[in-house]
Amino acid sequence: MTTERKIEGVYGAPPAHWVGDGFRVMGYFSAIPDIQRKLSPFLLFDYHAPYNYPPTQNERRGVGPHPHRGFETVTLAFQGSVAHHDSTGSGGVIGPGDVQWMTAASGILHREYQEKEFARAGGPMQMAQIWVNLPRAHKMDAPRYQALAAEQMGRVALPDEAGVVRVIAGEYQGVRGPAKTFTPLKLLDVRLNRKGRADFSFPAQENAGLLVMKGAVSINGKTHAAANDFVLFRNEGEHLSVEAESEAHLLVLEGEPIREPVVAYGPFVMNSEQEIRQAIDDFKRGAFGELAD
């Protein structure tokens, strides 16, 4: 017998804000009480709903050089294309279906902006950025960068033409995604046709949530969620079924919590105040490297 995952809440979209001049995002985690603990290891979830940009001559529409330490930034492109480069010399461009998994760990400086051809032409952008915490043992590792192309993702076609699950990280029905992670977690990009159903089973002690990016769904046959709603699950029960009331697109986050103190200060997320002071000092003396134009 399986037990149903209980739902903590369904949260509507918070007001959008701008990250630099290139990304109009909604910061769900600032609007949901205690979510950094309830959805650990995920620390932040910024969703950029579809938005149409006018053409520009600005080749750096986005956000200028800034540091990160102690976690990973995961950027997913659904429409449009996003460029990045950092102080280790890594960088790249991601387009629809691609994911950039950047492990800041001990520290990087980077800039994030609309890819220049996209910016020049303008058009619709849809993307998300998720911050994933690192356990104490890996916060000061060397930075690392994974460019994950759309064609590398795991792919599970659901029965009865219900839809498709793309596996970015972790596994679904035995199919693994390409992302290397420091703690067990799943990131699933789910498309359902109208009346299509997807089933998930997540251990009760692991944390889980999902964002509806398009359409409307019914969860376990009773809870309704529509586009731009975020659904947070309780640590009770395991089984989830999601049925699409209309053609739907979802992002599912699931992971084993990191049971350590979280002390966050802007772009630094560590375990103690002392480590935050150290991060600020290191940043001021240039230990995060340099980012040339």
Ligand code: MN
């Ligand atoms: Mn950044």
